[in-house]
Amino acid sequence: MTPLRPARVLSGARARAVSLAAAAALLLLQFGFVAVLFGARKGLGVLIGGSVSIYTLVLLVMTVAPWLLTWAYTRAVRPEPPQQEGQQS
């Protein structure tokens, strides 16, 4: 098995850019969910196999997606090592 590639340590402007991009992606995910919720209302209620609706699947994806985003983020960005006591970045 190929071992997982270790996370890269991003710092300074690049880390901040990745942080802002991740937050923007999460905000887009939220608004995308609202757009789907009101844009495809009838379609979301369709039952698959008699019990699970498309809406239920969308809700479950929306529950897990933020956590997956945090997982990807922690793989991409690791905090810089601690500085000396009292020193601020």
Place this chain on the structure above:
Amino acid sequence: MNGAPVVGWGFLLPFLMIMGGSAAIIVWAARRTRTASDFFVADARVSAGRNALALAGDFVGVGGFFAITGLIALHGVDGYVLALGALCGFPFMLFLFAEPLRRLGHYTVADVVAPPGSGTALRILVAATQMTVILTQLAAQLVGAASLIRLLFHLPETEILLILGVAVIAYVTLGGMLATTWLQVIKAAMMLTLAVVLAALALSRFGWSPLALMGAAVRLKGAAVMAPGGLFHSPLDTGSLLMGLAFGNASMPHILMRLNTTTSPQAANRSVFLGTGLITAFHLVVFVLGLAALVLVGGRAIAGADPGGNMALPLLARALGGDLLLGVLSAVALATILAIVAGLVIAGSAALSHDLWIGVVRRGRASPHEELLAGRVSSVALVVAALLLSRVFLSVNVGLLSALGYAVAASAIFPVLLLKLFWRPLNPAGAIAGVCGGLVSSLVLIWLSPLVQVSVLHHAYAPFPLQSPAAVSVLLALLAAVSATGLSRLRRHGPPPAPLPTGTPC
């Protein structure tokens, strides 16, 4: 099965065990709480794993656990949408705040937004904003707790609130953040375990198949139970609500303060990541519990016990495990209320003593002993103020108090903290304008919203159509902060030089 359950003998043993354990934690933590750093942030010695549990415990209150289960049971899976908004708060906190706050902060948000040298006006304003959020959340927790305990135990509210207040004072003043963190860790572990046990017992009735449970819900209530439309009717309102819940959760002072209890910025990041995993798993379990309450208890029995649906979970616990499980659930609910109130009181006392008394009145020239004493005294004052407020607000909708806290946090703390950490030009004038803009706009818009005008004042029409003002007030706060920063820079440096005439060689 009709009517609210009255907690019986099954409650006594788990309750006594929790109270005994809490007393032991207080005694143990009191011996280790000697400095202000011990008192406010447990001397920054909490590991990432423990802090993740404490963060999850702070996030998942009785409101989230009981209310979301009830909303799903009464309105179908549409009730789950509220959980999605709050759930996104932790990832926002991880991406934007966790590491820089731990690196820069000492105890509170004011240490980052209004560090020494940025003027007393900004520090007072940030501390007052934190106090507004904390007092509304404290009042909401206490009023919610009183109603829940009245429903579960049929006891009068005043006595319940007084007992709760005395317990919180003992917890916070003696044990500080260390005792509060351990209580939160134990309570979170108990709540997560209990949720899994309840879900397992419920699924065992359906051959361990979530699909069979969903099938039973559809057979009972029709396909509408799995479709949208039960609760949310306007896209703008839903988007604003989700945004307010997420930004509000990401900037709650008592949750942000937990980041400073970790050993390092790396541990802060790791604890938020682990905490996000825990609350994601918890919400998946709550989804099952809501549908199980719908099928095994029934919407009519739930609404009969409490029209808001808060009794869905206790009724489900009694249906699945009798008085014993109902007793355990009630004891865990009490521990949850105690832990969350204690966390809020610690954060409030930090704003009151560290930001205002030490930072503004004493201008940072206080002895360590005075700082610790100020923290303890302000904790007592805060609990008394919260008890008085909760007496005043007993008849007010808990949802309104909670929405107020979230709206103020999302509008007045989130934008300025974001700009402070990611936009270098922000100056004190911009920060003051941002906090004021967010605070005033969120309060005014909540007042004009249907939440106050229609639900509380019973008017037919609300001038502002949204339940949550976040979509407007967050933008207003950002705009105010950026404009005031620009204007104050212009005033200091004069107008920018006129552009060079076309054709002039550079």
